[in-house]
Amino acid sequence: MDLRMLSRELSLYLEHQVRVGFFGSGVGLSLILGFSVAYACYYLSSIAKKPRLVTGGESFSRFLQDHCPVVTETYYPTVWCWESRGQTLLRPFITSKPPVRYRNECVKTADGGQILLDWFDNDNSKNYMDASTRPTILLLPGLTGTSKESYILHMIHLSEELGYRCVVFNNRGMAGENLLTPRTYCCANTEDLETVIQHVHSLYPSAPFLAAGVSMGGMLLLNYLGKMGTKTPLKAAATFSVGWNTFACSESLEKPLNWLLFNYYLTTCLQSSVNKHRHMFVKQIDMDHVMKAKSIREFDKRFTAVMFGYQTIDDYYTDASPNRRLKSVGIPVLCLNSVDDVFSPSHAIPIETAKQNPNVALVLTSYGGHIGFLEGIWPRQSTYMDRVFKQFVQAMVEHGHELSNM
Known part of the structure; x- marks a missing residue:
């Protein structure tokens, strides 16, 4: 058979495949099924895993297992996007942005500057109708983030479901306000955060007060907690995708x-x-x-x-670097990191230091990227990070007193 005849036979075969459809071919269907089974086996054996829970005390570990079970359940990354960079890049585009109406407040600082706070008061809360005792969650965005970030909006939406109030700490000059002094922000200097925490606490001294920081916001929060020890009005805190070193x-x-x-x-x-x-x-x-x-x-x-x-x-x-202050943290803190996060390499996660502090819990997933943690076929409404946030803040508000009895 010459090349011309071979080419003709191949053309006829391909035309037939197109005409009957790829799935109409036993060979095509077998290939698809075979690939699907192989991929499913690989995914379930190598990608979907339970996170590693590292705690400095048995009581904190039992508390999380009882009231925040998501930290011990298998995390199933989005099957078509589990690689670190893909998760990191896609989250801002694929996740929804729940509508939030803020109330703005400018807080003056000792050096003559100003900090813009964005409040979600949740005045329609049915669980906590009394504003004076309504739990308050302080949210700290990442390096160049503001109250408009999707991950912040998701946290506020989840807090709304729980009946809580939220306030977003925008770093100086980031949310459209003018700088009044020649100073911006950095994750090593906690003066502005101290000012905000004292201000919020003075407004609602009887309300449970928690904080959550993402990326650089988490670094700033941990540096503050390491500096203050037990001398903070915060009841508990959570951080996500922190750069430890x-x-x-x-x-x-x-x-x-x-x-x-x-x-x-x-x-x-x-x-x-x-x-x-x-x-x-x-x-x-x-x-x-x-x-x-x-x-x-x-x-x-x-x-x-x-x-x-x-x-x-x-x-x-x-x-x-917050790793050097982790040993001094004096309130319960949960820290979620992915070990494939290119922003925070796994070798720099302070596992041994965390084991020495009974107030600290590290939750380490194998995949998730940086502020990614996508899960499900089309992860638009919720992520693994969202579920950890919701369960942890609810656990600390409703059952935090149990920790002191363990």
Whole structure:
């Protein structure tokens, strides 16, 4: 048989396959079924796993198993998107943005600056009709985030279902307000967070008060908790996708692919946020040099470290890393991280330190990326992170007193 005849026979075969449909072919159906079974076996054996729960005390572990069972259940990442970068990149686009109507408040700071708080009062709460005792959840967004982020909106929606009140802490200059002083924010300096926590507590001193921080917001929250110990009005806290060691985070994000996908974009976002207030910094910082930064590390070296008085970038990154303060946390804290998070490498997660503090629980999933944790076929309404948040804050509000009796 010559090539022309072979080509003709192949063409006739393909035309027949198209005409009857791929599924009409026993070979095609067998291939699809075979691939599906193989993929399902691989997914169930290697991808879907229970998270690792690391606690510093048996009582906290039992409490979470009883009242926050999601932290011990198998996490099933979205079957078509479980890889770290895919989860990280898709979440902002695929998850919904529940509508939230905020009440704005500007809080004055000791240095003459201002902080914008966005309140969701939940005045229609049926579970807590008395506003003075309605549980309050303080939410801290990530590096360039605000109250408009989808993960913040989801937390507020879940808190609304529980009957709680929420208040979002927007970092200086990030939510559209003017800077009144030449100062922005960093995760090592907790002064603004201390001001906000005391302010919120003074408004509702009888209400259970909790906090949740995401990414850099979680780093700031942990640094605050490590500094304050038990001397905080917060009853409990949760963090999600925290960067535990700033040096390790920076090194991971500077790998070529991660730099291309994440680092450069976040750097431009940081530059844009400070360039809006450029006139406030020109006397103390070379803003032209700042605007030429190509990475977060370069931005921090040229802007953040200089603004907050650090001699070197290493001094700032050492002070910013929450792993060194974890041992001093004095209230119950749950920390959810994925070990495949390129923003926070698994080798930098302070597992041994967590084991030494009875107030700390690490929940470590095998997959989930950075603020990803997508699950289900089409993860638009809820993520694993959302379920952890809801169960944990509810457990601490309704059953937190049990911890002291264990």
